[in-house]
Amino acid sequence: MEEWIYNSSSPMRCPGCGEFLQIEVYPAFFRRTATSTEEAGTLDEGDSTCFYHASKKAVLPCEACGRFLCALCDCELNGQHLCPRCLEAGQAKGKIRNLDTSRRQWDSIALGLSVIPVATLIFWVFTIVTAPMALFIAIRYWNAPRSIFHRTKIRLVFAIVISTLEIIGWIALFYTMARLPARG
Amino acid sequence: MGTDHLLLVRTSLGSEEYRRFYFKDIQAIIVQNTRRRAYLNIMFAVLSFLVLAVIPLNWNGGVGVIVALGILLLLFSIPIVVNTALGPCCDVQIRTAVQIEDIPSLSRISRTARVLGRIRPRIQAAQGSLTADETVERLRAFEKHALARKPSATSPLGLTGNELS
Numbered sequence: 314m315e316e317w318i319y320n321s322s323s324p325m326r327c328p329g330c331g332e333f334l335q336i337e338v339y340p341a342f343f344r345r346t347a348t349s350t351e352e353a354g355t356l357d358e359g360d361s362t363c364f365y366h367a368s369k370k371a372v373l374p375c376e377a378c379g380r381f382l383c384a385l386c387d388c389e390l391n392g393q394h395l396c397p398r399c400l401e402a403g404q405a406k407g408k409i410r411n412l413d414t415s416r417r418q419w420d421s422i423a424l425g426l427s428v429i430p431v432a433t434l435i436f437w438v439f440t441i442v443t444a445p446m447a448l449f450i451a452i453r454y455w456n457a458p459r460s461i462f463h464r465t466k467i468r469l470v471f472a473i474v475i476s477t478l479e480i481i482g483w484i485a486l487f488y489t490m491a492r493l494p495a496r497g
Numbered sequence: 498m499g500t501d502h503l504l505l506v507r508t509s510l511g512s513e514e515y516r517r518f519y520f521k522d523i524q525a526i527i528v529q530n531t532r533r534r535a536y537l538n539i540m541f542a543v544l545s546f547l548v549l550a551v552i553p554l555n556w557n558g559g560v561g562v563i564v565a566l567g568i569l570l571l572l573f574s575i576p577i578v579v580n581t582a583l584g585p586c587c588d589v590q591i592r593t594a595v596q597i598e599d600i601p602s603l604s605r606i607s608r609t610a611r612v613l614g615r616i617r618p619r620i621q622a623a624q625g626s627l628t629a630d631e632t633v634e635r636l637r638a639f640e641k642h643a644l645a646r647k648p649s650a651t652s653p654l655g656l657t658g659n660e661l662s
Binding site for chain 2: 416
């Protein structure tokens with residue numbers, strides 16, 4: 314790759330494929346990762362040691378549990394210094410929003426289960442199964458976290474209304490069939 | 498975009514996945530123009546042409562058939578106009594120390610330029626910036642250091658020890 318391609322003010326043509334290319338390089342590219350020996354620090358007599366590594370010098374305490382941490386155990390997130398266990402616990406309990414890596418969209422699933430079989434017309438008969446499923450999911454996960462972006466509960470409301478109507482429809486159908494006079 | 502990071506959201510059936518790129522960790526952003534717009538235009542043009550070719554053959558088929566073919570022609574023609582109006586396509590990648598991630602939502606040059614205009618100041622505030630000359634200078638020093646430690650390593654500029662002078 315030619316040198317003039319990096320951090321150029323305008324896109325430059327790639328010498329290989331001929332397409333326009335713009336590469337912005339930042340100082341982090343050249344940041345040297347310190348080795349564990351350098352980061353750990355030399356342990357002198359009287360120094361506090363890391364809770365997790367008795368042979369390493371403690372540099373700061375965990376802001377959640379107070380345990381002393383060496384530079385390797387220090388997990389910095391949102392300006393907070395946490396130990397690995399507190400970080401893991403925070404992620405498991407959903408208390409650290411920045412560690413959210415995925416969320417299931419129960420409102421979309423419930424709405425999809427209630428609407429899609431009807432919308433496709435030919436699969437409406439599956440609503441006998443999907444309508445109760447949609448209703449269950451909408452009620453069960455009413456308070457579950459939705460998208461990381463603000464989302465109202467309107468999808469859950471529609472899912473409940475539509476699936477309830479579908480269930481009522483099936484009950485009415487079975488009732489009508491039961492009331493039909495027997496043949497012969 | 499968060500206060501200190503860029504959030505990439507991938508939405509699939511019933512779930513979202515989040516990937517965060519902290520501004521202080523972004524090493525490089527690569528924007529490469531592609532020919533996707535041209536290929537899409539060609540595809541829709543071919544489909545439109547096929548419909549156009551069928552219309553005269555069905556001229557006596559009745560108004561309904563003509564209307565249906567006309568609607569089909571519109572369905573294949575409108576995307577050409579929209580695709581052209583949206584501008585050229587591109588692929589964008591963000592590089593950090595541990596990954597090179599594609600950003601599929603930045604598929605148009607115009608949109609990419611707007612987004613980069615917003616995040617560039619944040620990255621520069623978090624880690625500073627480099628001019629083109631500074632970049633080349635540091636890349637050469639970086640390569641010399643890397644090749645001195647490991648002569649067989651692949652360097653970013655593709656240079657070997659013999660080519661560095």
